[in-house]
Amino acid sequence: MRLLWPAVLVLATSCGVTEGGTLPVVTGTFGARPIVAIPRGKPGRMPRVAVLSTGSGRRTMPGDVVLADVEIRHWSDNKPHLNTYDTNQPATIIFDGRHVPDTWRQALIGQAAGSRVLLVGTAAEALGPDMEPDGVDPAETLVVVFDILGGYPPDARLVGRPLPAVPADLTPTTPPRTLIGGSGAEVRAGAKVVVQYVAAAWPERTAVDSSYRRGGPSAFTLVPGAVPPGWLTGLLGQRVGGRVAIGSPTSGPPMGTGEPMLYVVDILDSV
Template sequence: MRLLWPAVLVLATSCGVAENGTLPVVTGPFGVPPDITIPAGKPGRTPRVSTLVHGSGRRTVPGDVVLADVEVRRWSGNQPHLSTYETNQPVAVVFDGRAVPRTWQEALIGRAAGSRVLLVGPAVQVLGPDMRLGGVPPGETLVVVFDVIGGYPPDARLVGRPLPTMPTDLTPAAPARTLIGGSGAEVRAGAKIVVQYVAASWPTREVVDSSYKRGGPSAYRLAPDAVPPGWVDGLRGQRVGGRVAIGSPTSSRGEPMLYVIDILDAI
């Protein structure tokens, strides 16, 4: 989505009041759907960005793939518009010169992993890439809350390791196999994982999907309804920095699949 006019941002504190209007009150811990209270005052017309929680991880930089959970509400009536907490798949925003709204650049670049950021402004200026108005008037105020999982280079990979290749003896019925043991945090069911992966169809073994070719790492919640069959059992108990081969008898494509997954992070 392209902006129809340049966005002028005013940094606001998280106290709830700014020069050009009031700000919502956002409560709740990082990583869970935020509780948002819309104040009685008017929102103002200028997009505003406020850091609500300062994270302690690596700061995002231009060129990163920034992964974040996003909650979008309409100011009017506090109606939900979009939530990645419901879909269990955070957004991936590639800051490589592509068309990303300036408001999202202000909200996401330079933020430490673990930060919660508030963005308020007209819909046409604050909706992110590939997000549609969906019946919302362009000038209607939206409230956007980001939980910044982190920023990662598009070619992020296991340090000192070659790109993953599919084992020649992997089959859909084979148990998950650790190809490289990790030494980082243990992956728990329900955690958010950041991965690079290669997927191949069966029995042709043709690579049909690759995060490396699509632009970089992706984040998922490790839950049965959020990742391909076999991932939860295959990745649970692994450690960050590991590489795992997983066969899946079924998939959303309607055919068996093979995966090689590099675990870059787990939260």
């Protein structure tokens, strides 16, 4: 992501006309890819944030890792630029004071989990961390819709439990094993799960990936092709607050290229 300058935002509470210009109309349910209607009016000169619906979960806080599904469209022709709904990989936004534009901070911090938020601004203001412009003029207006799954401390972990470690007898063909039983919501097929995890290569058993190294919790959708194959069987039916050891004959996306892997996964939330 290129350098993004801070901007003063015009805040709105619903779709419609404000001093800054006309806002798009966004329909659809939280968690499903939004339907965006771009009005004929001009977008306005200032970036704007509108809370379209308010969730009932914990409010995100400064310093949180915020997990959200994101839809980005071009104002000029309503063509899609990027979305995480089709990839089944929600965005991980790490608010570490360096990488996140001020517009995203205004849109995401202080919002309740389960909220849908709209951002309208130029590409230079609206593209998030690590998002390449891909030929987009920095002055072109973009429309961004966030479905906020939640905010979590970077070191979020199972309360009172040590950091996860791969069991000495775990192999890629070992059936999934519950190390700590959870007492929260049950993880179901197609759910978005928020996890901290450690991944170790086989047969070396050395850690090659970890959400802790990446900066905090990550969210994954439990569907084929979006997580390692072993996760589909290993996490289904588990409960939030649990820890699971999983061997997987192939690593699968998005964390590898097909080698056998060993995982320990802490389930922090399920949406």
